[in-house]
Amino acid sequence: MTMPDFTLIAPQLIVLAAALLVPGLYFLTRNDKLVGMFSIVSVLAAGLYLGWMMMEGVTGSFLDVYAVDEFSLLLTGMFLMVALLVLLASLKSVERDRHHGEYYALLLAATAGMMFVACAEDLIGIFVGVELTSISSYALVAFRKNDPRAAEAAVKYLVIGGLSTALTLYGFSLLYGVTQTTNLEAIALAIGAAPTGGLLISVAMIIAGLGFKITTVPFHMWAPDVYEGATAPVTTFLAVGSKKMGFVAFFKIFLVGFIAAQATLVSDVQYAFAVLAAITMTVGNVVALSQTNMKRLLAYSSIAQGGYLMMVLAIMTPYALTGGLFHMITHVFMKGGAFIIVAALCYLSMGEKLSDYKGLAKRAPVLAFAMLIFLFALAGVPPLAGFVSKFVLFSSAVGFPGELVETQWIWLVFVAVINSAISLYYYARVVKFMYVDEGESIEPIKVPMPFMAAILICLVAVIAIGVFPEPVITLCENAATALMG
Amino acid sequence: MIPIEMFLGLSAVLFAVGAYGVLTKKNGLVVLMCIEMMLNAANINFIAFAAFFNDVAGQVFVIMAISVAAAEVAVGIAILLNLYKTSGTTDLEEINILRW
Numbered sequence: 370m371t372m373p374d375f376t377l378i379a380p381q382l383i384v385l386a387a388a389l390l391v392p393g394l395y396f397l398t399r400n401d402k403l404v405g406m407f408s409i410v411s412v413l414a415a416g417l418y419l420g421w422m423m424m425e426g427v428t429g430s431f432l433d434v435y436a437v438d439e440f441s442l443l444l445t446g447m448f449l450m451v452a453l454l455v456l457l458a459s460l461k462s463v464e465r466d467r468h469h470g471e472y473y474a475l476l477l478a479a480t481a482g483m484m485f486v487a488c489a490e491d492l493i494g495i496f497v498g499v500e501l502t503s504i505s506s507y508a509l510v511a512f513r514k515n516d517p518r519a520a521e522a523a524v525k526y527l528v529i530g531g532l533s534t535a536l537t538l539y540g541f542s543l544l545y546g547v548t549q550t551t552n553l554e555a556i557a558l559a560i561g562a563a564p565t566g567g568l569l570i571s572v573a574m575i576i577a578g579l580g581f582k583i584t585t586v587p588f589h590m591w592a593p594d595v596y597e598g599a600t601a602p603v604t605t606f607l608a609v610g611s612k613k614m615g616f617v618a619f620f621k622i623f624l625v626g627f628i629a630a631q632a633t634l635v636s637d638v639q640y641a642f643a644v645l646a647a648i649t650m651t652v653g654n655v656v657a658l659s660q661t662n663m664k665r666l667l668a669y670s671s672i673a674q675g676g677y678l679m680m681v682l683a684i685m686t687p688y689a690l691t692g693g694l695f696h697m698i699t700h701v702f703m704k705g706g707a708f709i710i711v712a713a714l715c716y717l718s719m720g721e722k723l724s725d726y727k728g729l730a731k732r733a734p735v736l737a738f739a740m741l742i743f744l745f746a747l748a749g750v751p752p753l754a755g756f757v758s759k760f761v762l763f764s765s766a767v768g769f770p771g772e773l774v775e776t777q778w779i780w781l782v783f784v785a786v787i788n789s790a791i792s793l794y795y796y797a798r799v800v801k802f803m804y805v806d807e808g809e810s811i812e813p814i815k816v817p818m819p820f821m822a823a824i825l826i827c828l829v830a831v832i833a834i835g836v837f838p839e840p841v842i843t844l845c846e847n848a849a850t851a852l853m854g
Numbered sequence: 855m856i857p858i859e860m861f862l863g864l865s866a867v868l869f870a871v872g873a874y875g876v877l878t879k880k881n882g883l884v885v886l887m888c889i890e891m892m893l894n895a896a897n898i899n900f901i902a903f904a905a906f907f908n909d910v911a912g913q914v915f916v917i918m919a920i921s922v923a924a925a926e927v928a929v930g931i932a933i934l935l936n937l938y939k940t941s942g943t944t945d946l947e948e949i950n951i952l953r954w
Contacts, residue, residue: 500922504925507929535893541896546899
């Protein structure tokens with residue numbers, strides 16, 4: 370037996386090793402700045418190595434459990450970006466708390482879990498990666514343990530997360546039972562001959578179980594509570610990181626494993642996802658209209674964005690996957706940026722209530738401008754990144770020009786576009802608060818450096834991707850082809 | 855040899871009992887125990903299939919699932935203990951600071 374090629378999963382191993390070293394480093398030095406910087410450096414090192422792998426076009430398979438291709442490289446990079454933004458926002462946010470070693474270790478471990486899911490090609494790999502991220506996030510949500518809201522949010526997240534794990538695992542066990550394998554490629558080969566009854570139950574269990582992770586509508590109730598109760602950087606991490614991981618797991622299972630199933634079953638699954646997508650985006654946007662807490666508003670908007678992304682699972686073409694991946698990447702910067710602004714304001718003991726944003730433009734012009742850009746990007750206003758990615762995603766329902774036009778999903782695009790219009794209302798309300806309304810105070814706000822750095826990264830990315838989308842679209846296109854062949 | 859339907863039936867019953875408990879019980883610790891029961895139902899499935907197919911992947915999955923469940927309980931009990939410290943209860947129906 371030859372040694373497996375560990376260099377293939379080196380970025381994950383770097384992050385995992387850093388996660389193990391951080392508590393020891395903190396124990397020896399008791400310096401929170403140092404462990405924070407060490408975490409950032411390790412993420413950057415993993416990112417550099419990943420960049421080299423992308424340049425060289427490295428592909429391969431690690432023990433048939435983790436595959437390295439354009440798809441996994443792109444998503445690993447996206448998760449590293451999420452980790453970088455969250456770490457930058459954490460540097461200041463948690464400086465007044467204790468237990469920094471544990472905090473950074475859990476954050477890095479959760480990131481490693483997401484990166485493992487990005488390249489998993491086996492149900493075992495998906496399951497272990499998802500759980501590594503989930504269990505670390507339960508502890509992260511409970512991080513401010515003396516805060517009753519955090520304690521409550523953590524318990525809710527734990528119970529819902531545990532239930533979702535159990536459903537997913539049961540679904541996986543039935544899928545193993547009907548296909549006799551846990552490898553996704555082998556499942557795709559065996560699924561055509563699998564008995565429909567067992568397969569149907571397993572599909573329902575997997576959709577329900579992983580549906581909790583991506584906050585599909587009947588399974589979304591935990592998200593606003595947990596997002597509100599958790600520390601703001603952790604909320605950022607959950608909204609832009611661990612939710613994307615759920616989508617990646619869905620893409621792997623349903624776009625790789627199920628694509629060869631019986632045609633009737635596939636179209637049933639597609640319809641189920643289409644209906645769930647339509648309900649999810651509508652409920653998310655409509656409930657967001659009446660929110661008065663900024664974190665909750667962004668949580669519901671995040672549920673709605675999840676609904677848009679679910680369109681990929683209904684349409685199931687490489688074009689749709691390109692749009693989905695593109696929207697996931699732009700969403701990291703738009704939603705991540707918005708949540709980091711909330712985190713920065715929370716650090717200054719404000720920013721949770723919507724009314725805190727009144728008159729923000731006078732107190733912190735840069736911050737208000739960045740928020741305006743992120744919110745308009747989320748709503749899909751051109752020429753920002755959100756517009757381009759929504760355009761690619763929604764247009765995939767109609768197909769390429771010249772191709773046979775699929776009229777099946779036009780209603781879904783119709784729902785999605787109406788929802789985008791609804792969402793503009795509540796985003797514009799925040800903008801009105803910032804720019805038109807008078808605040809109670811006109812005292813200028815000074816935002817610490819690390820927050821500014823993270824916000825500027827997002828701002829530049831949102832505008833740059835909006836103006837020059839082609840390179841990113843090409844990356845997503847290659848990734849989609851690599852996954853779906 | 856015992857037919858595989860027996861094992862699947864046992865695991866389905868175990869899963870249903872666990873799911874019923876998660877949905878109806880108020881005490882956080884009991885809910886956690888019910889979740890464990892649902893996880894073990896899946897484990898029985900895996901072991902039964904693995905023995906039936908003579909395939910080792912199912913057994914590997916079970917070992918992974920057991921270690922994940924252990925980690926989940928370790929974190930879970932700490933979180934419930936913390937809830938008890940901050941609010942003096944482990945009753946899931948009494949915690950309602952966060953709601954829309």
